[in-house]
Amino acid sequence: MPTTLPTSTHAAATPQAVPERDCLLEFRNIRILYDNAIEAIRDVSIAVPDGGIVALLGSNGAGKSTLLKAMSGILYTEEGVIENGSIRFRGEDVHHLGPDELVRRGIVQVPEGRRVFAALTIDENLQMGGYTRTNAEARERRDRVFALFPRLHERRDQIAGYMSGGEQQMLAIGRALMTDPALLALDEPSLGLAPLIIDRIYEVIVRLRDELKMTVLLVEQNAQRALDIADYGYILETGRVVLDGPSKKLVANEDVQEFYLGISASGRKSLRDVKHYKRRKRWLS
Amino acid sequence: MTALLAIENLSKRFGGLQAVADVSLQVAPGEICSVIGPNGAGKTTLFNMISGVLRPSSGSIGFDGIDLATIPPWRFAAAGIGRTFQNLALFKHGTVVENILTGRHTHLRSTVLDAVLWFGRTRREEISARQRVEHIIEFLEIEHIRDAVVGTLSYGQQKRVELARALACEPKLLLLDEMVSGMNQEETEDIARFVLDIRDELGITVLMIEHEMRIVMDISDRVHVLNFGRKIAEGTPDDIRRDPAVAEAYLGGNRAATTARTTTGADA
Amino acid sequence: MRTGDYKQTYGELVALVDSPPVWLWSAVLVLALIAAPHVLNSYALSLLTVILITATGALGLNILTGYTGLISLGHVGFLVTGAYAYAVLVAKYQMHPLIGLLGAGVVPAAASLVVGAPSLRLKGLYLAITTLAFSFIINTAILEMRWLTNGARGISVQRPQMFGVSFDGDAAFTYLCLAIATLTLFATLNIRRSRVGRAFVAIRDNDTAARVMGINLHAYKLLAFVTSAFITGIAGALYGLYLSFVSVEGFPFLLSIEALAILIVGGLGSALGAVLGTILIGLLPEATRIILGLFSAQMDALFTTGAQELKSMLYGLVIILFLRFQPRGLVGAWHDIRRTWVHWPLRY
Amino acid sequence: ADPGITDTEILIGDVEPLTGPPALLGVAASIGHKIAIAETNAAGGINGRKIKYVLEDDGYVTARTIQGVKKVIDVDKVFAMLGISGSGQSIAVMPVLEKAGIPTVIDVAPVKFLWEPPRKNVFVIGQSYEEGIIHLVNYLADKNPGKKWGLITQDDDYGVTVRDGFDSVVKAKKLNVVYSGNYKKGQQDFSSDMLQLKESGAEVFLAGGIIAENIAMMKELEKLGVKPVTGIFWPGRIEPVLKLMGPAGDGIYAVDYVEPFAGAAGKAFLDKAKPLVSEAEFKGINRYTMTGYAAAKVLIAAIERCGKEPSWACTIAELEKTKDVATGVMAPISFGPGVRFSNQKLQIMQADTATLSFKPVN
Amino acid sequence: MQYLLQLLISGLAIGAIYGLIAMGFAVIYKSTGLVNFAQGEMTMITAYVAWTISTTVSGNVFVVAIGAILAAVVLGLVIERVVMRPMLGEPVFATVMVTIGLAVILRSAINFIWDAYPHGLDVGMGRGIAHLGGIGVRTGQIAVIVTLLLLLAAIWAFFRYSKIGVAMRAVAADDRTALLMGISAKKVHALAWAASSVISGIGGVFFALSYDLSPAMFQLGLKAFPATILGGLDAVLGSGLGGLLIGITENLAGGYIGSGTKEVAGFAMIIVVLMVRPFGIFGERDIERV
Numbered sequence A: 001m002p003t004t005l006p007t008s009t010h011a012a013a014t015p016q017a018v019p020e021r022d023c024l025l026e027f028r029n030i031r032i033l034y035d036n037a038i039e040a041i042r043d044v045s046i047a048v049p050d051g052g053i054v055a056l057l058g059s060n061g062a063g064k065s066t067l068l069k070a071m072s073g074i075l076y077t078e079e080g081v082i083e084n085g086s087i088r089f090r091g092e093d094v095h096h097l098g099p100d101e102l103v104r105r106g107i108v109q110v111p112e113g114r115r116v117f118a119a120l121t122i123d124e125n126l127q128m129g130g131y132t133r134t135n136a137e138a139r140e141r142r143d144r145v146f147a148l149f150p151r152l153h154e155r156r157d158q159i160a161g162y163m164s165g166g167e168q169q170m171l172a173i174g175r176a177l178m179t180d181p182a183l184l185a186l187d188e189p190s191l192g193l194a195p196l197i198i199d200r201i202y203e204v205i206v207r208l209r210d211e212l213k214m215t216v217l218l219v220e221q222n223a224q225r226a227l228d229i230a231d232y233g234y235i236l237e238t239g240r241v242v243l244d245g246p247s248k249k250l251v252a253n254e255d256v257q258e259f260y261l262g263i264s265a266s267g268r269k270s271l272r273d274v275k276h277y278k279r280r281k282r283w284l285s
Numbered sequence B: 001m002t003a004l005l006a007i008e009n010l011s012k013r014f015g016g017l018q019a020v021a022d023v024s025l026q027v028a029p030g031e032i033c034s035v036i037g038p039n040g041a042g043k044t045t046l047f048n049m050i051s052g053v054l055r056p057s058s059g060s061i062g063f064d065g066i067d068l069a070t071i072p073p074w075r076f077a078a079a080g081i082g083r084t085f086q087n088l089a090l091f092k093h094g095t096v097v098e099n100i101l102t103g104r105h106t107h108l109r110s111t112v113l114d115a116v117l118w119f120g121r122t123r124r125e126e127i128s129a130r131q132r133v134e135h136i137i138e139f140l141e142i143e144h145i146r147d148a149v150v151g152t153l154s155y156g157q158q159k160r161v162e163l164a165r166a167l168a169c170e171p172k173l174l175l176l177d178e179m180v181s182g183m184n185q186e187e188t189e190d191i192a193r194f195v196l197d198i199r200d201e202l203g204i205t206v207l208m209i210e211h212e213m214r215i216v217m218d219i220s221d222r223v224h225v226l227n228f229g230r231k232i233a234e235g236t237p238d239d240i241r242r243d244p245a246v247a248e249a250y251l252g253g254n255r256a257a258t259t260a261r262t263t264t265g266a267d268a
Numbered sequence C: 001m002r003t004g005d006y007k008q009t010y011g012e013l014v015a016l017v018d019s020p021p022v023w024l025w026s027a028v029l030v031l032a033l034i035a036a037p038h039v040l041n042s043y044a045l046s047l048l049t050v051i052l053i054t055a056t057g058a059l060g061l062n063i064l065t066g067y068t069g070l071i072s073l074g075h076v077g078f079l080v081t082g083a084y085a086y087a088v089l090v091a092k093y094q095m096h097p098l099i100g101l102l103g104a105g106v107v108p109a110a111a112s113l114v115v116g117a118p119s120l121r122l123k124g125l126y127l128a129i130t131t132l133a134f135s136f137i138i139n140t141a142i143l144e145m146r147w148l149t150n151g152a153r154g155i156s157v158q159r160p161q162m163f164g165v166s167f168d169g170d171a172a173f174t175y176l177c178l179a180i181a182t183l184t185l186f187a188t189l190n191i192r193r194s195r196v197g198r199a200f201v202a203i204r205d206n207d208t209a210a211r212v213m214g215i216n217l218h219a220y221k222l223l224a225f226v227t228s229a230f231i232t233g234i235a236g237a238l239y240g241l242y243l244s245f246v247s248v249e250g251f252p253f254l255l256s257i258e259a260l261a262i263l264i265v266g267g268l269g270s271a272l273g274a275v276l277g278t279i280l281i282g283l284l285p286e287a288t289r290i291i292l293g294l295f296s297a298q299m300d301a302l303f304t305t306g307a308q309e310l311k312s313m314l315y316g317l318v319i320i321l322f323l324r325f326q327p328r329g330l331v332g333a334w335h336d337i338r339r340t341w342v343h344w345p346l347r348y
Numbered sequence D: 001a002d003p004g005i006t007d008t009e010i011l012i013g014d015v016e017p018l019t020g021p022p023a024l025l026g027v028a029a030s031i032g033h034k035i036a037i038a039e040t041n042a043a044g045g046i047n048g049r050k051i052k053y054v055l056e057d058d059g060y061v062t063a064r065t066i067q068g069v070k071k072v073i074d075v076d077k078v079f080a081m082l083g084i085s086g087s088g089q090s091i092a093v094m095p096v097l098e099k100a101g102i103p104t105v106i107d108v109a110p111v112k113f114l115w116e117p118p119r120k121n122v123f124v125i126g127q128s129y130e131e132g133i134i135h136l137v138n139y140l141a142d143k144n145p146g147k148k149w150g151l152i153t154q155d156d157d158y159g160v161t162v163r164d165g166f167d168s169v170v171k172a173k174k175l176n177v178v179y180s181g182n183y184k185k186g187q188q189d190f191s192s193d194m195l196q197l198k199e200s201g202a203e204v205f206l207a208g209g210i211i212a213e214n215i216a217m218m219k220e221l222e223k224l225g226v227k228p229v230t231g232i233f234w235p236g237r238i239e240p241v242l243k244l245m246g247p248a249g250d251g252i253y254a255v256d257y258v259e260p261f262a263g264a265a266g267k268a269f270l271d272k273a274k275p276l277v278s279e280a281e282f283k284g285i286n287r288y289t290m291t292g293y294a295a296a297k298v299l300i301a302a303i304e305r306c307g308k309e310p311s312w313a314c315t316i317a318e319l320e321k322t323k324d325v326a327t328g329v330m331a332p333i334s335f336g337p338g339v340r341f342s343n344q345k346l347q348i349m350q351a352d353t354a355t356l357s358f359k360p361v362n
Numbered sequence E: 001m002q003y004l005l006q007l008l009i010s011g012l013a014i015g016a017i018y019g020l021i022a023m024g025f026a027v028i029y030k031s032t033g034l035v036n037f038a039q040g041e042m043t044m045i046t047a048y049v050a051w052t053i054s055t056t057v058s059g060n061v062f063v064v065a066i067g068a069i070l071a072a073v074v075l076g077l078v079i080e081r082v083v084m085r086p087m088l089g090e091p092v093f094a095t096v097m098v099t100i101g102l103a104v105i106l107r108s109a110i111n112f113i114w115d116a117y118p119h120g121l122d123v124g125m126g127r128g129i130a131h132l133g134g135i136g137v138r139t140g141q142i143a144v145i146v147t148l149l150l151l152l153a154a155i156w157a158f159f160r161y162s163k164i165g166v167a168m169r170a171v172a173a174d175d176r177t178a179l180l181m182g183i184s185a186k187k188v189h190a191l192a193w194a195a196s197s198v199i200s201g202i203g204g205v206f207f208a209l210s211y212d213l214s215p216a217m218f219q220l221g222l223k224a225f226p227a228t229i230l231g232g233l234d235a236v237l238g239s240g241l242g243g244l245l246i247g248i249t250e251n252l253a254g255g256y257i258g259s260g261t262k263e264v265a266g267f268a269m270i271i272v273v274l275m276v277r278p279f280g281i282f283g284e285r286d287i288e289r290v
């Protein structure tokens, strides 16, 4: 008896489903608590296939940012803990790793609200992005970032804190690219940006996937834009995945159309005509 | 009709940078106006000057018959100007209720001594303030987070609290800086509805900065466009949509087309 | 079982304490404090007195640093000004002790207008350094103004006689301190839940937004200074009475740091925290004494000369460990306990 | 019966600064108390009762002194008190002591306030700073007639007392004072003060620092290349100072009422102390050990004279009757009815850098 | 003239010591956003260790210097690892409070290990008196001024140009984002504490050389902190110069206005300067955008 016990527990601990071969990042049955009391994520499983763009949609407070923080290993700075489940990167459980180790392995995120190092210059911000890389690598990446965002090159010696929102967003993305990630997670990259700039940023995201074969996890409020470029989408509500599927299928879903794309049976309606604020979503009822 | 807000030749320099250059615009009472323009065009800076956060380098702002240059910045709220902030400026250690109550500041009178004793006026005042706050909470549908500490709320929830706080000021003019950024379609619709109701039911004039064209085009009466600190266009949403300069500087070719198309669809 | 937060009227919503158990426990505490002077020996009583005086001072500092977020590294300056104001008025000019107490509040409050003036321009530690400078300058001024303050010699003060009651006895004096501390606690709690208190906190959390809400930053920062200095000054007068001798030396700079320590250990920005912090910091030496007392026999043998150093090392260690495990202070601990209780097993 | 007495024990309390810079004085004084107590206990105690010494630290903070004194009186319930911290501290505890009525012998910081007016139960051994300075200045004035004088004092009550004493001689002898400085407690750099002293041309200098300050001043003067005739007071008269002053300290004058360790009485005291204290404690011995020792001796003698059942009243009465009690570390000690101050005889000594000691003059 | 020069030289000498300790404050602030209330005590420990080495191992100046620097490094690293690291991510106030607790422990530890008597540090040099055109100055005082200036230049370059120097600034600005970039806040903090301990330790050793060791030495921290503020909390270069400025001001006040005015003059100067430059002479204004 005593000799069989360890093996059996070990067997039980091994997940049943072997990770799909082309799955770069996977959240498995994740449950996250803040302050040991607030359950921000209930039971979420998300798979991000290698080389694709996965969109993560959901209303305010659904827990999107929380998932990204968990992925980057910085939940602990806000008294958050992963209660259950695992985060697997290239088939390996990584949720116990420190943020610097995760970056080294190729996971990086552009945090919500940009968070550039305000007192540092653009060059120095980029240098910090390349912190985990050698100087030669960093130089090479920086040239690539400058090629992607010529505007950053123009203003490379400027203090980042005084740049406009769009420029800061470019810097934040550029800085993340400096780490040479395999997986780039973007937390609301279009937040506060002018339409023209959003176009540019989305172009860049598509190019990153197509040219650099980068995998992208895209958290977005602008469902239209996100689903336009994504291969697959998840919709999160109050800490749970309520709907997922290939983005084409999602776009066709009636609820998604109504609540996320603003299109009703009679086509896109003007916001002036919206009458009631509070409606129940069908997937919740 | 005389304008509620009349800005004339307003400029702001930061060192060598001309953030706002010679901007003039007017907002009539009861209007919903939008300010749009590329990132860094000087929109927030304009708001900062109207709300007293920054002093203009030159030019004047007339509000409700007074020249704002003649009163200290902290009186702007009492004069009737309320605003929300682009990058959230909440009192993040306080609860939602406390944050909104702070918005009532100019409508309360009690002094330190009244506060220490806490009866009579102070108590009455606090009760009525609390009453109003509860109404606002109900109006904006944030009952469920009423007692949450603001710092722990999600971005979009915090934006709503900002709006609530600004409403608690009972302003005549409400400045909304990118209210719907970070909100999804449904929430954007909610905010659009709120803004319309704020104007229609509370009679508050609204001036908003937005990058989200749906809300700008759908609900504003007038749109002003800034680029590099200068005003490059002004008009009804339809005028703006057709303006080639705006399309080039801000909307982008295909973008303007898309918005045009969808709205036309709705009109049909 | 309490059912939660359903209130019938708005009046209930703004009440200071909304639950009967809290009232009950507060009443028990007050009764215990009233009984204390009759059961405690004079040493324990003096500890209690010091804690009450310190709590008053800490509540004063809490208004400035806890509520308004203006860090003061020189609060002892207000303490010493208050003590001297009382001593000069009562011991030197034979005024009524009540006038002395009033003066102990008013004089530092007036001084605080000068100290607070830079707060309109300076932030954070830059402002803190000017308060530090103030406490040194005020010491020099007191030493120089010999005609008024006796300079370095100090002034002896007697415990007051007021309304036919002599506060000379330890018990009576404790009651005086208890009364003032209680009043101060209620005053600061009331300030906190009023328009003024919200303005203070708004300035701390985001001064730009505060101004846009119509809060006059200059006026409210000065108001925070004045209120804080007033309360602290009165605590200073009580402290002088406790020492029975007012001199610059009786108010070492370390008191400023200790006062900040009290606020942080208690939980910054909370009146309850200031009180709890005072109790913890006030009793900590006692606790280390008891802990070391358990080993005293061995210790005396081991360290004939270093026992006292060990004791203060233990004191520092306890503070560090406490903050390590309870970084948000005693109030944080209190909230955690309460929340775990409410949310147990988990409430969404 | 009065507290602090059992069939086998008698408790004596003390509160001293045992941590921080003033530990130099507090620890040394407490060692003096310990030596006297150990001596008595070795000889069988006070009429068969062993003395137990209860020592509290106040860190030189007045509020803690008060609490400490209350603690030893109320919690430990001692029979008598010794020592008690610095001058500000002992002044502040005076009401506590008076109210308690406990027999007390103060030895660390003798200032007038402690014996004027006389309190029934509080006795002070030593000499006032004023008298000390008057004695020193008179001596130096007589030896250096017609010279220019300089003085620097600390900005606390100790400094004020020193200055008052100095001023009284200045008036009486019409001394020519060319420099009068005042430094902040805790000051470490004396370059500008000493430069001013040099510029003033002072030939006789009274260094009113405590310990480190005097060292800094002397070294500064050495740097500036001047060497006035210098006098210091007893708080700074400790031997390690001389080593740090180096040649700059050679020949400076000091005034004190306890015997120098270099003299016969001092040596005898050290020999007596050696077996009674630990090695670390022995290193901590300085002049305050002698004052502490003398106070403890006087107190013990008084209790002893009360016989089998000592009481506070008796002890106080016996203390009052103290007449020419020899302790070997200072002149014989006496009190009397209404006299609570022993008024010790002063002597002048001079530093000898070669042997790192103070030697009595004349 | 000679009088003035003498005052200036002495002011520079003590000011250089303030400046070194002030740089210690600034290095920690710049990379962790903390004010280290135990800076004075850390300074003091290094000085006492130097003294112990000089009396027990060897009085050779190089042995003492290397020993003291190593001790300072170890001290900084141990404090960071044992005391500060567990506080990573906790509120700033709590963390600053921990340094206050640390100060209490270190101060008592010094009294526990060493005694309350003053001691002189003798390394065979530095105590001699040199005469520069009739102005007496100890060679150690010249050495400390030179050392300060060299260190200022080195540190300025470090923060400006080295990757790890920039990383220190990044961590101080936003440690969570720094973590996201793969910057190990732990390593950055460890480096900062070690560097700070060494820089202020050097100041402490020089102090011991010119003014002797005493248990009151920790109060140097209280002198140096205003210097840091004067120069600008986040300006390492500025803090060094702030120290010099305070040293000079104090001495000029002491020499011309009168003794006893030194401290007040220093503070008065700080207040005046801050009213003109609210973030210190070299400090950077907070970037505030709404």
Ligand SMILES: Nc1ncnc2c1ncn2[C@@H]1O[C@H](COP(=O)(O)OP(=O)(O)OP(=O)(O)O)[C@@H](O)[C@H]1O
Pocket: A034, A035, A038, A039, A040, A058, A059, A060, A061, A062, A063, A064, A065, A066, A067, A078, A112, B151, B152, B153, B154, B155, B156, B157, B182
């Ligand atoms: N530090 C925290 N402490 C406690 N609760 C938190 C914390 N951060 C987030 N939460 C809670 O967790 C939930 C999810 O928050 P999260 O920021 O992940 O939402 P989100 O989906 O990113 O929303 P948004 O679109 O508004 O950014 C929210 O209800 C929020 O209140």
Ligand SMILES: Nc1ncnc2c1ncn2[C@@H]1O[C@H](COP(=O)(O)OP(=O)(O)OP(=O)(O)O)[C@@H](O)[C@H]1O
Pocket: A162, A163, A164, A165, A166, A192, A194, B014, B017, B019, B037, B038, B039, B040, B041, B042, B043, B044, B045, B046, B086, E288, E289
């Ligand atoms: N306090 C300041 N100091 C220096 N420059 C500033 C300051 N505030 C804004 N600027 C500069 O002024 C310009 C206009 O900024 P503003 O924030 O008004 O732009 P905006 O139109 O609101 O842009 P966005 O849409 O990105 O919010 C920008 O180039 C910005 O860098």
Ligand SMILES: [Mg+2]
Pocket: A064, A065, A066, A112, B154, B155
């Ligand atoms: Mg989010």
Ligand SMILES: [Mg+2]
Pocket: B043, B044, B045, B086
């Ligand atoms: Mg903006």
